[in-house]
Amino acid sequence: MIPTRADYVAWRTVTTRWADDDVYGHMNNARYFELIDTAVNAHLLEATSLPIRSLPAIGIVAEVSCRYFREMGFPAPVDLGLVAEKVGTSSVVYRIGLFQGDTSDDQAACAEGRFVHVYVDNTEAGRRNDGSRAVVPVPDAIRRVASALLQEQPTTGSG
Amino acid sequence: MIPTRADYVAWRTVTTRWADDDVYGHMNNARYFELIDTAVNAHLLEATSLPIRSLPAIGIVAEVSCRYFREMGFPAPVDLGLVAEKVGTSSVVYRIGLFQGDTSDDQAACAEGRFVHVYVDNTEAGRRNDGSRAVVPVPDAIRRVASALLQEQPTTGSG
Amino acid sequence: MIPTRADYVAWRTVTTRWADDDVYGHMNNARYFELIDTAVNAHLLEATSLPIRSLPAIGIVAEVSCRYFREMGFPAPVDLGLVAEKVGTSSVVYRIGLFQGDTSDDQAACAEGRFVHVYVDNTEAGRRNDGSRAVVPVPDAIRRVASALLQEQPTTGSG
Amino acid sequence: MIPTRADYVAWRTVTTRWADDDVYGHMNNARYFELIDTAVNAHLLEATSLPIRSLPAIGIVAEVSCRYFREMGFPAPVDLGLVAEKVGTSSVVYRIGLFQGDTSDDQAACAEGRFVHVYVDNTEAGRRNDGSRAVVPVPDAIRRVASALLQEQPTTGSG
Secondary structure, eight states, X not given: OOOBGGGOSEEEEEOOOGXXXXXTSSBOHHHHHHHHHHHHHHHHHHHHXXXXXXXXXXXXXXXXXXXXXXXXXXXXXXXXXXXXXXEXXXXXXXXXXXXXXXXXXXXXXXXXXXXXXXXXXXXXXXXXXXXXXXXOOOOHHHHHHHHTTBOSSTTOOOO | OOOBGGGOSEEEEEOOOGGGBOTTSSXXXXXXXXXXXXXXXXXXXXXXXXXXXXXXXXXXXXEEEEEEOSOOOSSSOEEEEEEEEEEOSSEEEEEEEEEOSOOOTTOBOSEEEEEEEEEXXXXXXXXOTTSOBOBOXXXXXXXXXXXXXXXSSTTXXXX | OOOBGGGOSEEEEEOOOGGGBOTTSSBOHHHHHHHHHHHHHHHHHHHHOSOGGGSSEEEEEEEEEEXXXXXXXXXXXXXXXXXXXXXXXXXXXEEEEEEOSOOOTTOBOSEEEEEEEEEEEOSGGGXXXXXXXXXXXXXXXXXXXXXXXXXXXXXXXXX | OOOBGGGOSEEEEEOOOGGGBOTTSSBOHHHHHHHXXXXXXXXXXXXXXXXXXXXXXXXXXXXXXXXXXXXXXXXXXXXXXXXXXXEOSSEXXXXXXXXXXXXXXXOBOSEEEEEEEEEEEOXXXXXXXXXXXXXXXXXXXXXXXXXXXXXXXXXXXOO
């Protein structure tokens, strides 16, 4: 089931770059992930008005994936729809739809990403001997913003 | 369950780049996918000795994901282990373990990618009116190389 | 002499990405060149309304440089100003100013790129035995668009 | 005058990536700069054995350029030759030759980069109100390593 624009709650538009396209003339699969983590982080920055990179707890990527439905590429911009699949104790799962062109509600996504942020202790005290960092609760400000992205009506079949 | 070096069949080593690391001082999540598709495509190029980009059937990425277990980054090189999870009629599913540092067999991966190639008609005749391309069988030369990556002993718990 | 917004003729705005910033928290020097060649190519595509990648003559990059005056980075967008320094027989030299923030005319650039396109024969006949391609005149449609970017009043001290 | 392998003093080899190649089937011009700053920084890291990112003085890129002589791309590795053009009070200018294939001394470069590092105060005290940082002398350890890259016999015509 390919998600449509109607499946997402918040939106961001990003521009594409000449170098996004690979030898086949369309956006390289790795480049989609630059757009995906930009959409999540830019939304968090803007909606929380906080310097999210330097908070005591920061979100690190535990898992990310993308399903590709239709080719996409330079030069048109890309609209990214955001929806939260789950807001847990220490993690948030986002789904991100990527669209290019047609802006009607029933427009099918070119691709859909799924992005899992886990919050870890960003203070020196939280750094373990092996270099890893302690998992901590999602900060309140992030939780509020992420919860507002939850799809209230669970009737869509996407994802 | 985090996979170890013992879970993979073929290997490639790639160098890391200064620009791979993001503001947190470790490799950005999108950059892992540049390494993942490089490992798959370089292995196919080398093992088939064919110009895989210009064959009548080409593999396009239908889905890709990565789970991140431990931070990794510039300047050390990255060893990528390849294993085929499935060789289907028109698609191949690879799992790619990313390792940095310790080279013992029981070394846990820093990350594991999963990469799905679907083969499509690369000739003009195979291009549909909507720009998409017809799905075709995995070419024989690719099938042979991919099948050699299947994990013969299904006793590992990874993936 | 650092150029200002007043030194450029045409404008494009691009969005920045989380992965643009490196370990020092600002845009990595290589990323500026993704913005620079995007600005040139997107302007040519739009102003000529031609599929510039598949014309009989294509512009390849012979030389590019960037001077960095002030840090720039995610998440704000970047305004790129374009001016043609020279429109030659077979080549065009562009200068591209990169700006972030303040939009007044006397705003100093964060960086300035200089980008040299040389036109080569994109047909099979134009491919030499050693793989290189014959240099050809700038196509008329490109010449018209590039010439419109020439700074008519040579009184600015920039560059 | 195209430089040859004989014009460089120290060497590093890096691997190429599938995503390095753009729609024309060769390495995108911006990607060369990922290789160039990797060669410089990896050499400094290794030759000084110091954590160069967290020293009191860090090198920031003031200017960088690249001249492209011959196409280059995935999948072959790239050899980068390093030579110091100038070691000044607060800055170092490197030239970096990029080679692919033939390893004979008189092999012409595919491209040559020129990379200018200026050293700035990386301590909190060195941060000015406008966000810029005070220029400081090149650290001794860096100066020793960079000076060893100076071309002793100024008889080559390159650069």
